[in-house]
Amino acid sequence: MTFSIVARSADGTAHGVAVASKFLGAGAVVPAAAAGIGAVATQSYANLAYRPQALALLSTGVDADGTVRALIAGDAGPVTHRQVGVVSTQGPGAGFTGDQCHPWAGGATGDGYAIQGNMLAGPQVVADMETTWLAGADEPRLQYRLLGALRAGDLAGGDRRGRQSAALLVVAKGMGYGGTSDIVADLRVDDHPDPVAELARLLELHTLYFERPDPATLIPLTGAIADEVRTRLATAGHTGADLDEELASWAGIENLEERVVPGSIDPLVLDQLRTKS
Structure with missing residues (x-):
């Protein structure tokens, strides 16, 4: 059967x-x-x-x-x-x-x-x-x-x-x-x-x-990427000064906390942020 x-x-x-x-x-x-x-x-x-x-x-x-x-x-x-x-x-x-x-x-x-x-x-x-x-x-x-x-x-x-x-x-x-x-x-x-x-x-x-992110694919949270992430987080109501903290908070709400790595962003997390903001 x-x-x-x-x-x-x-x-x-x-x-x-x-x-x-x-x-x-x-x-x-x-x-x-x-x-x-x-x-x-x-x-x-x-x-x-x-x-x-x-x-x-x-x-x-x-x-x-x-x-x-x-x-x-x-x-x-x-x-x-x-x-x-x-x-x-x-x-x-x-x-x-x-x-x-x-x-x-x-x-x-x-x-x-x-x-x-x-x-x-x-x-x-x-x-x-x-x-x-x-x-x-x-x-x-x-x-x-x-x-x-x-x-x-x-x-x-x-x-x-x-x-x-x-x-x-x-x-x-x-x-x-x-x-x-x-x-x-x-x-x-x-x-x-x-x-x-x-x-x-x-x-x-x-x-x-x-799944945890592949370290080889992580994008540093610097420069233009950091600016984009900060702007998109702000539209979702995450406006604090600490970018890592705000990203982690948003990711937790979206059930993406396993993919959070301080100082970087997982491309899959970035895709979700772009889709939702």
Whole structure:
């Protein structure tokens, strides 16, 4: 009833899951991840106990394959209908597809990823997801690489019953909001006619509001740029003498505080200021 990818970033610092399904709120059921530990997706008559169990096993040093085998061995329910994918901090991902999952059902695993799906349009869904994942090795942002693979599965037919929900979860130590959280991205589309496209839209907004700026792109707040910023801030009612302070105040109101760097301005912040003033 679902297709998903569980993976870690090329540098091993981030773990995440992307999932889509003809199922209400798949993001509330399928994914779980813990920074520095790994990630898991449980689906097809999902056993939600797999999520804490998998992360607990991974945290003790059990590898992905051992974790999957332990989950299945300890399941008193209908394991023939279960599907699960797991990735740890190193080595290949691992997966399991019960032999009574609704067809087409299957998966693919490799170094740092596990892809799985059931009730799919066909094997091309998993194949295209894997091809896209492998081709995206140069994308450093795990959330975008996961989304690319999910989009490929969707375009290949995805869930043969249709579309309804999609979700993306990515974690990394200290890389969440304000540096006080490990949650890089946690986005859900619970009920939508084109959930993967909507998830992509939400991720673009998330990037704008919550990613930290690239230091190489920062523009010094001097000269003509400083004059323009001061003028535009004044039209928004920010007229104090300290330009950094006034810019930070405006940015906080616009939910752009993660992009504030004293003495400089992020080009994306400047674009938003120009649009809104």
